[in-house]
Amino acid sequence: DAKTTQPTSMDCAEGRAANLPCNHSTISGNEYVYWYRQIHSQGPQYIIHGLKNNETNEMASLIITEDRKSSTLILPHATLRDTAVYYCIVRVALGSARQLTFGSGTQLTVLP
């Protein structure tokens, strides 16, 4: 699975959009981009995933560049409860069961 690069930490003001970048320049054509977050003392929580098109759900939006070498997770109106470590992961999904390989993630702190 391709490696990802994320900033170590970011701050965001409450109520503003949080934009979390991820570089995955070695991504292959059959690798999906997944985002998870982990709030202290809890297990990772799935947020969203995509292949090449932008995706949106009730939690966030995922913007993938046309060359697929980077992506941005957008939390449109960040709240204090969004403070967490956010992981960007790329994963092959060919009907096989490749495990997720987590990096160190981005610590997002939402400030009041």
Add this chain to the structure above:
Amino acid sequence: DTGVSQDPRHKITKRGQNVTFRCDPISEHNRLYWYRQTLGQGPEFLTYFQNEAQLEKSRLLSDRFSAERPKGSFSTLEIQRTEQGDSAMYLCASSSEGISPLHFGNGTRLTVT
């Protein structure tokens, strides 16, 4: 959907003792994963089951570690002769087929004294 359940949430044991953790996945999920997470690091893959078959093991899973999923439902992870380096959060996740995301439990925090 009650989510992935792990028991116990916390376990303190003395070095050399054996411990066993249990994971109950989401009921319709046939895939089950174990991960380990140490402080300040992302989760690391340990092993994976499809139904009752253990299909993949990480090199992190030493001989002291064994995992089972006897009927393709719940799973247990046993650590024999615990060492202080085994202190970590042990996470279980489950998923259905294909690109379905993994859903994690809240983990079992093991402290070896």
